[in-house]
Amino acid sequence: MSTYTVPDQDTGADVELDVFIDERDPERWKWRAISIIVVLTFLAIWELLPRLGLVSTIILPPVTDVWAGLTELVMQDTFPRHLRVTLVEMLVGFLIGTLIGFAIGVALGVWESVKKSVYPLVVAFQSLPKIVLAPLLITWFGYGIESKIAMAVVIAFFPVLINTMVGLETVPDEARQLMRSLKASRGQVFRKLSLPHAAPFIMAGIKTGLTFAVIGAIVGEFVGSSEGLGYLLHAYGFQLRIDKVFAVIVVLSLIGAILYFAIDWLERRMIYWRTDSSLV
């Protein structure tokens, strides 16, 4: 149901009408079709440019070659191992990063004194381009999976931290006063007001953190590793197997998309209320 403001036929004054209508765009099929055509056109150009000799196939292999490279890649015995390694790095890094970000975010958002003393350090850390830490982390944690997890943690925790802190700090004053007038304890204020209020912010931070964790794991593998999809990408690049490079990129985009949609689904389940509401 939505409210529409229409001018009254007699007086011309604005009248609000509550109406039930199908709010989906009636032209949605048209636009869906157009977007598919755009994608197909893009793929066709990709196919034709190298086929017509306009671009070297070493620089840009045709789509069909990439497809062949992709099937070859996933059939390889070693592929499941590389895939597993990278997935573990991303997900473990993401989980640890989210927990750390949440914990520090809560501490900063709840205790003013913690924020005053720790926040400058947090900001200083954030202004650091964290990619530069990759060689250091490999020195500390070795060539294995641990250094990649560390890399994912280091860049994934920050958006969760900031959003948790901001979410907890933006609880409206009126709502705090209501809780005070009801004699709520600090714990009750946190559980029943601050945390649910911050939830949409935190979820948005977690979504960004997930994307960042994917980047962290791959970058870690670039810098030094012997397995994983980032390692494969790097190795195929050196071998000039550009079709395989594209194939790995396709796999990585698929992973990224699947993870993103999973968390997006979770978000829509958890945040079922309108967050732009001016109620509190």
Added chain:
Amino acid sequence: MIRYENVSMTYPSTRGRPPLKALEPVNLAIEKGEFICLVGPSGCGKTTLLKISAALLSPTQGNVVFNGAPLNEPSRSIGVMFQKPVLLPWRTVEKNAYLPAEISGTMSSAIAERVAKVLTMVGLHDFATALPDQLSGGMQQRAAMARTLAYEPELMLMDEPFGALDEFTRETMNFELSELTHQAGITSLFVTHNIPEAVFLADRVVVMSPRPGRVSGIVEVPFPKPRTVDFMRDPGFTELTFEVRNILSEAESSSTRVAEEQP
């Protein structure tokens, strides 16, 4: 029920601005079951006095005595309605009304029954499981009213609760509020800057002067309750609104004089 003894409030200076005197000493006693409306121009300290009554602010000087004891912290016998409905958007109307009981740890099936009854009283029976953002502004404020009524406060403090509503809804809400508080025998302190609204609701209208606020007059409204739209047609109603208006403009002009006399 509640008594103000020389209650005054000065907000401390912030960021180089001088301290702000919001309330001159206020003396007032509100009897059990009375409906008091507090009227006055914007910034006259009405809201300050209301927050002091809820113990959300402590006065710089003076005492508030509630049920014979000094009021030092918020009390579960005092319910507050704010200018905004302040509903938690993730909770249904019903669960918003459970909130006070949940917080005091007294949630029970009896409370659930009472909430259902109160929601029916305020006309939200069919919206118990709706989320607040599915309701209109008037319905949201009704839900807030239900939340306050459901825990049966002895004293209800209301800070322009219907200020954001359109005139029609506001009038309907006033009729309902008058009836509900009268039935339940709840003592009420209602802040507004709408004079007819104040006269309609109140047993006594307390008129405040511009900042720093003080009580510049009290107008008794000796008409039986619950009141209906007929009361608004009574010549006595109009007379009382003029009386309140006169006190307001006198207070205003005298405070301007004071301001002009200052160097």
